[in-house]
Amino acid sequence: MKIIFFIGTLLVGGKERRLIELLKYLKENTSYDILLILRQNKINYTELYNMGINYNILSNKYIKKDPRLPFYFLSICWKYKPDLIHTWGSMPSFIAILSSLILHIPLINSQITSAPPKESIAFSQKNCESNKLCFFQYNYIKFLCWN
Numbered sequence: 579m580k581i582i583f584f585i586g587t588l589l590v591g592g593k594e595r596r597l598i599e600l601l602k603y604l605k606e607n608t609s610y611d612i613l614l615i616l617r618q619n620k621i622n623y624t625e626l627y628n629m630g631i632n633y634n635i636l637s638n639k640y641i642k643k644d645p646r647l648p649f650y651f652l653s654i655c656w657k658y659k660p661d662l663i664h665t666w667g668s669m670p671s672f673i674a675i676l677s678s679l680i681l682h683i684p685l686i687n688s689q690i691t692s693a694p695p696k697e698s699i700a701f702s703q704k705n706c707e708s709n710k711l712c713f714f715q716y717n718y719i720k721f722l723c724w725n
Contacts, residue, residue: 580611582658584651584674585666587620593666593688598623605629613658615651617670636673648676655681662686 583601588594602625604610614626614633626633636650655663655677663678664686665671671687678685 579662580613580658580660581662581664582613582615582655582660583664583666584615584617584670586617586670588616588623588626589620590622594623596688597666598625601626601629601631605631613654613660615654615670617647617673647673652677652680655683664688 581604583597585594585597588598601612601614604612612631614631615636616633617636619635634654636647636654637644651673660683662685663674663683665674666688671685674685677683
């Protein structure tokens with residue numbers, strides 16, 4: 579089985595730590611072919627280098643809301659031909675939808691584990707709309723990929 583894991587960065591944080599633990603487990607206990615995609619080249623979990631997991635940086639330049647990112651990701655998926663895409667975070671999930679729909683690849687979204695800051699109601703409301711779009715698409719993706 580070939581799996582693409584997609585996360586923004588590997589800076590210190592809860593989802594980043596959980597992803598590293600999952601990758602470590604899969605590498606030690608399965609024969610899955612794993613590719614890690616990072617949105618930016620920011621890696622604080624240096625044990626990634628010792629795991630022998632291939633990783634790519636989606637874009638060397640940080641451009642906020644870069645409209646080309648879904649197409650860069652689609653290109654990677656087209657070449658790698660994964661059986662599954664596993665995203666971590668709202669932006670990676672949003673970027674991966676296009677590839678999932680076009681290539682009929684099941685998409686697992688771990689953004690539900692994210693917790694927005696309590697002091698920022700605007701942050702929660704702003705992300706709510708993009709999350710609704712993502713969550714709406716998942717039923718459609720599930721229908722395409724598993725029916």
